[in-house]
Amino acid sequence: MATASWNGTVIAESDDIVIVEGNAYFPREAVRDDVLRPSDTTTFCPWKGTASYYTLEVDGETNPDAVWFYPEPKDAAKEITDRVAFWRGVTVS
Template identity: 75%
Template structure:
C-alpha cells in the first residue's frame, strides 16, 4: 500500500499507483476530498498537457499547490487520467 502524508495525516492511500517521471499518481478516489482545496495554479507540460492544482489543508495548515492532476492529459499521458500526484513536502511511502 502506498500512502501520501502531510502534516502528520495520510491524505491518499492506494495499491494502484502509476509512476511517471518519479512521481506516484494516486487514483482520484484514493485521495481524501476533505483536505483538497481548489487552486488557481496551472502549469504546462509539453507531453502531458496542462496541470491543475489543489492546495492541501490539514489541521488549519495549508500547503499551496501541493497536489496536481491533468484534467485532460495528452494522448501520451493517458495512464495518469483521473489521477493525482503530490510534492512540496508531501511524503510518499
C-alpha cells in the first residue's frame, strides 16, 4: 500500500500505483477530495502532454500546485490516465 501525506495528514492511499519517471501516480479516486483545490497552472511535457494542477489545503495551510495530472495524456503516457502525482513536500511511502 502506497501512502501520500503532507504535514502529517494522509491525502491518498492505494495499492494500484504506476511509476513514471520516478513519480508515483495514484488513481484519482484514491485521493481525498476535501484537500484538493483547483489551480489555473498548466505545464507541458513533450511526451505526456499538458499537465494540470491542484493546490493542497490541509488544516488551513496550502501547498500550491503540489498535485499534478494529465487530463488528456498523449498515447505514450496512457497509463497515467485518471491518475495524479505529488511533489513540493508531499511524502510518498
